[in-house]
Amino acid sequence: MTIDQAAQVYTSARRALEVLGAAPDVLSKFKILKKADLSASTAIVDPNAHSERNNGLSWIWHTQHDLREDLVWLDELYHVNWLRAKARCDRWAEELTLTRAEMQWTQLFHWHRRDLWLSHAADAEAEHSNLQFYA
Numbered sequence: 732m733t734i735d736q737a738a739q740v741y742t743s744a745r746r747a748l749e750v751l752g753a754a755p756d757v758l759s760k761f762k763i764l765k766k767a768d769l770s771a772s773t774a775i776v777d778p779n780a781h782s783e784r785n786n787g788l789s790w791i792w793h794t795q796h797d798l799r800e801d802l803v804w805l806d807e808l809y810h811v812n813w814l815r816a817k818a819r820c821d822r823w824a825e826e827l828t829l830t831r832a833e834m835q836w837t838q839l840f841h842w843h844r845r846d847l848w849l850s851h852a853a854d855a856e857a858e859h860s861n862l863q864f865y866a
Contacts, residue, residue, distance in 0.1 A: 734769055 732740075745761050762768075 738764055738769055 741761075741764055745758075745763070748758060748761065
């Protein structure tokens with residue numbers, strides 16, 4: 732069954748609940764399914780995907796299930812999401828460390844080049860003064 736087929740089945744079942752006069756608390760549990768709710772998280776496959784850090788879990792993953800195995804699976808999903816967030820935090824901490832080091836390396840490089848050109852200027856000035864005495 733594809734995602735679109737499952738979405739059609741869900742939408743039909745929700746409509747049936749409405750027609751049968753289900754209580755508002757039941758209907759609030761089974762929300763209207765939107766296209767945005769069907770987007771799958773690709774963070775596991777491609778953790779560096781563009782804008783992945785802003786994507787949260789759809790309300791579908793927060794719906795309570797009565798089956799014990801579903802709760803175990805949901806626990807695993809939460810663990811994976813937590814690990815994904817931890818890995819992202821660790822990557823940013825590493826990126827911050829590297830950026831600070833690169834900033835320091837850049838400063839040191841430019842100071843080194845400054846000192847090199849100052850020594851060239853001093854050598855050229857000394858050579859110029861020696862030429863005056865020679866003439």
